[in-house]
Amino acid sequence: LAELKIELIAVGDELLMGLTLDTNSNFIARSLAKNGFRLAQMRWVADIGQNIHQALSEAWERSDIVLVTGGLGPTHDDLTRPVIAGFFGDRLEPRDDIRNALLRRFEKRGFTPAPGWEVMVDFPTRAIPIPNGHGAAPGIHFSQDNRELFAMPGVPGEMIGMMEDYILPILKKKSTGQYRYRVIKTVGASESQLAMLIGDPGKLLPVSLAFLPSNDNGVTLRLSLYSNTDSGESNSLITAEHLVSKAVEPYIYCKDESTIESVIIERMRKEGLQLALAESCTGGMIAARIVDVPGSSDILNRGFVTYSNEAKCELLGVSVSSIEQFGAVSAEVASAMATGARERSNVDIAISVTGIAGPGGATDTKPVGLTYIAIAGLKGVEVQRHLFAGSREENRKRATFTALSILFDYLKRR
Amino acid sequence: LAELKIELIAVGDELLMGLTLDTNSNFIARSLAKNGFRLAQMRWVADIGQNIHQALSEAWERSDIVLVTGGLGPTHDDLTRPVIAGFFGDRLEPRDDIRNALLRRFEKRGFTPAPGWEVMVDFPTRAIPIPNGHGAAPGIHFSQDNRELFAMPGVPGEMIGMMEDYILPILKKKSTGQYRYRVIKTVGASESQLAMLIGDPGKLLPVSLAFLPSNDNGVTLRLSLYSNTDSGESNSLITAEHLVSKAVEPYIYCKDESTIESVIIERMRKEGLQLALAESCTGGMIAARIVDVPGSSDILNRGFVTYSNEAKCELLGVSVSSIEQFGAVSAEVASAMATGARERSNVDIAISVTGIAGPGGATDTKPVGLTYIAIAGLKGVEVQRHLFAGSREENRKRATFTALSILFDYLKRR
Numbered sequence: 001l002a003e004l005k006i007e008l009i010a011v012g013d014e015l016l017m018g019l020t021l022d023t024n025s026n027f028i029a030r031s032l033a034k035n036g037f038r039l040a041q042m043r044w045v046a047d048i049g050q051n052i053h054q055a056l057s058e059a060w061e062r063s064d065i066v067l068v069t070g071g072l073g074p075t076h077d078d079l080t081r082p083v084i085a086g087f088f089g090d091r092l093e094p095r096d097d098i099r100n101a102l103l104r105r106f107e108k109r110g111f112t113p114a115p116g117w118e119v120m121v122d123f124p125t126r127a128i129p130i131p132n133g134h135g136a137a138p139g140i141h142f143s144q145d146n147r148e149l150f151a152m153p154g155v156p157g158e159m160i161g162m163m164e165d166y167i168l169p170i171l172k173k174k175s176t177g178q179y180r181y182r183v184i185k186t187v188g189a190s191e192s193q194l195a196m197l198i199g200d201p202g203k204l205l206p207v208s209l210a211f212l213p214s215n216d217n218g219v220t221l222r223l224s225l226y227s228n229t230d231s232g233e234s235n236s237l238i239t240a241e242h243l244v245s246k247a248v249e250p251y252i253y254c255k256d257e258s259t260i261e262s263v264i265i266e267r268m269r270k271e272g273l274q275l276a277l278a279e280s281c282t283g284g285m286i287a288a289r290i291v292d293v294p295g296s297s298d299i300l301n302r303g304f305v306t307y308s309n310e311a312k313c314e315l316l317g318v319s320v321s322s323i324e325q326f327g328a329v330s331a332e333v334a335s336a337m338a339t340g341a342r343e344r345s346n347v348d349i350a351i352s353v354t355g356i357a358g359p360g361g362a363t364d365t366k367p368v369g370l371t372y373i374a375i376a377g378l379k380g381v382e383v384q385r386h387l388f389a390g391s392r393e394e395n396r397k398r399a400t401f402t403a404l405s406i407l408f409d410y411l412k413r414r
Numbered sequence: 415l416a417e418l419k420i421e422l423i424a425v426g427d428e429l430l431m432g433l434t435l436d437t438n439s440n441f442i443a444r445s446l447a448k449n450g451f452r453l454a455q456m457r458w459v460a461d462i463g464q465n466i467h468q469a470l471s472e473a474w475e476r477s478d479i480v481l482v483t484g485g486l487g488p489t490h491d492d493l494t495r496p497v498i499a500g501f502f503g504d505r506l507e508p509r510d511d512i513r514n515a516l517l518r519r520f521e522k523r524g525f526t527p528a529p530g531w532e533v534m535v536d537f538p539t540r541a542i543p544i545p546n547g548h549g550a551a552p553g554i555h556f557s558q559d560n561r562e563l564f565a566m567p568g569v570p571g572e573m574i575g576m577m578e579d580y581i582l583p584i585l586k587k588k589s590t591g592q593y594r595y596r597v598i599k600t601v602g603a604s605e606s607q608l609a610m611l612i613g614d615p616g617k618l619l620p621v622s623l624a625f626l627p628s629n630d631n632g633v634t635l636r637l638s639l640y641s642n643t644d645s646g647e648s649n650s651l652i653t654a655e656h657l658v659s660k661a662v663e664p665y666i667y668c669k670d671e672s673t674i675e676s677v678i679i680e681r682m683r684k685e686g687l688q689l690a691l692a693e694s695c696t697g698g699m700i701a702a703r704i705v706d707v708p709g710s711s712d713i714l715n716r717g718f719v720t721y722s723n724e725a726k727c728e729l730l731g732v733s734v735s736s737i738e739q740f741g742a743v744s745a746e747v748a749s750a751m752a753t754g755a756r757e758r759s760n761v762d763i764a765i766s767v768t769g770i771a772g773p774g775g776a777t778d779t780k781p782v783g784l785t786y787i788a789i790a791g792l793k794g795v796e797v798q799r800h801l802f803a804g805s806r807e808e809n810r811k812r813a814t815f816t817a818l819s820i821l822f823d824y825l826k827r828r
Contacts, residue, residue: 013626014636015456016452019597019626020628022440027432030431031432032432033433041460076623077624116606157804181431192489209490220428282705283701283702283705288696288697292807294774300719300721301722302721303697305691306716307701307714307716310715311759345725392708
């Protein structure tokens with residue numbers, strides 16, 4: 001039972017200064033997991049030669065595979081290439097094949113490279129260049145003592161191309177066992193409520209259970225098991241999934257990599273339903289999540305971002321008097337927004353959101369986080385009141401997920 | 415010159431499985447940087463006792479401050495509390511003050527806690543509880559040999575509260591020097607072009623320069639310097655900022671923590687201008703970025719998410735014949751969308767985006783990534799053609815940033 005030990009090093013001051021949100025490491029973790037591997041550790045390291053060297057040395061010591069992102073570009077703070085060469089006792093030499101590939105790329109895209117681009121031509125003599133289908137600098141592959149180091153650029157598209165086309169195929173060839181997992185995604189119950197419904201997780205052994213709560217996707221349950229048999233799913237994983245699914249059944253919205261929005265779109269497409277959105281405080285976030293799913297045009301007829309009262313009245317037919325009487329953040333206005341969006345778009349279902357995301361905007365009777373969400377369908381309109389307790393961004397994310405879960409629930413009951 | 419060495423450990427299988435995007439570490443890095451500190455390293459560690467223990471031991475060995483997030487909740491995979499106690503040779507004992515605070519919280523929010531909640535009452539005898547203003551579990555503060563360990567929950571709102579109310583004030587008291595930095599945010603030039611304009615970064619020493627490119631915020635330049643003088647900004651940092659600003663002047667959109675959308679909102683508010691948006695492939699992302707800024711209601715009159723052709727025609731007055739003749743992704747339709755949004759909303763400026771985000775939707779003449787962005791103002795409409803080369807998500811993010819930068823440029827020229 002020899003699981004590949006995989007570590008990731010993300011190089012870049014911008015990570016440690018908080019100037020860049022690290023979506024690369026999330027992508028790498030996710031694509032490893034999807035392919036039956038497990039990331040053992042990830043760390044951020046500054047653009048300082050000796051720090052990168054030390055991180056490499058610790059990771060190389062205890063891992064079969066070391067992945068590195070960042071620091072391969074042409075500017076002076078890009079140190080990954082020389083540090084890796086130094087770490088393996090190798091030196092950098094210009095390579096004609098890399099030079100020619102870069103020149104072809106510049107020519108094809110019709111631009112003159114800035115001085116300094118030629119450092120990208122220097123490459124460790126004992127390493128293999130990883131082709132870069134989406135950018136200039138090649139990746140670096142060092143293979144030694146049955147261990148592999150792969151260094152990729154920090155630009156997401158370039159990193160993704162190298163992971164998918166070069167690195168994952170090599171890992172699959174090297175691996176003997178598999179880390180298998182199943183996810184059960186839920187909406188409408190808290191982590192504690194789910195834990196109570198499931199009971200002692202010891203009864204699931206050798207399968208382990210994790211609770212993964214989030215602001216924008218409900219609580220995900222993950223069941224996992226490492227095994228070196230190749231015979232499809234192991235029985236204990238199937239048994240554990242049945243047990244847990246049965247315990248939390250009413251709250252499940254999917255059991256795969258889907259999102260609540262993709263489940264909704266699939267369902268509405270099958271039933272031939274059309275959707276309209278009327279967003280105030282979420283300001284387009286619900287629409288953006290839906291449009292993020294390829295093919296969402298089949299069900300999303302239109303969206304209104306009616307952040308101003310004027311837009312609520314003109315586009316959705318909300319009456320000025322109801323805004324004056326109840327306020328823009330009220331059950332009455334939420335209902336009128338959903339009804340107006342549904343009728344004016346001539347669709348089956350419309351969802352509206354109006355709330356006080358904060359930090360400003362609260363009144364004596366209406367605190368920050370107060371949010372009304374309405375859904376209008378064939379049989380009329382329903383409205384829910386929620387009070388979220390986070391920052392502006394969190395409140396908007398929760399309102400977005402809550403609106404999606406109300407729509408999911410509505411489709412289920414329909 | 416003794417800079418506080420700060421390391422962060424983020425505990426959680428969900429990070430290493432890619433099921434959760436780590437926004438916590440980004441927040442912590444950013445708020446340390448804003449307050450004159452620098453995060454030296456961050457790592458993700460799995461929910462395995464000995465891995466957490468080893469990470470703690472390596473970080474404690476070489477740091478003044480160790481921050482930990484995650485694993486303080488009530489479920490069986492929450493191991494941070496016992497591991498920390500064990501690491502310091504301490505034991506957990508139930509504390510009445512924590513129990514009472516939890517019971518008060520449950521009562522206030524009117525729910526019955528799930529069985530198992532009582533583990534949160536157990537606390538290391540030699541540690542100080544960090545008050546949790548936004549959730550149940552208290553944080554843990556260990557102080558030993560002039561070094562500090564702070565453990566926070568993984569729930570963003572709870573972590574943020576503890577950082578701001580408890581941890582940062584203690585760090586400020588302990589610190590003697592300051593890591594100072596300035597950012598210069600640019601739009602319209604590549605990393606290489608900026609590097610060429612600036613020239614040898616050696617002339618900026620002792621100030622160091624970093625290039626931080628991104629899909630959704632242009633290229634940020636960061637100048638940084640550590641110093642233990644308290645006398646405001648150091649001269650070398652000011653000199654370096656002048657040199658670099660002068661070199662890249664036409665591309666700067668701000669020199670602070672602002673975003674391009676906040677700069678736009680500020681400018682439009684001052685000039686009393688109103689904006690409307692007409693989004694197809696970006697599907698609400700531009701609106702969502704604008705609404706993310708508190709007070710954006712002053713300038714954002716409304717947004718249309720016209721993902722369907724029907725919505726483009728009905729809401730924006732695009733003619734069916736121009737969609738048939740030129741296609742929905744064309745300069746003509748982009749122009750008609752912007753003009754229609756501007757006229758029908760009776761605003762000063764309208765921006766429209768229509769493109770093929772991918773992976774599907776390409777034709778022989780229109781590849782994935784092809785995007786038209788139009789801006790309509792008092793003097794007519796301008797349209798730009800762009801070809802983005804990323805994933806669906808990246809193309810939508812780039813289209814969003816490009817639309818914002820076109821609007822910024824328009825306001826500058828106005």
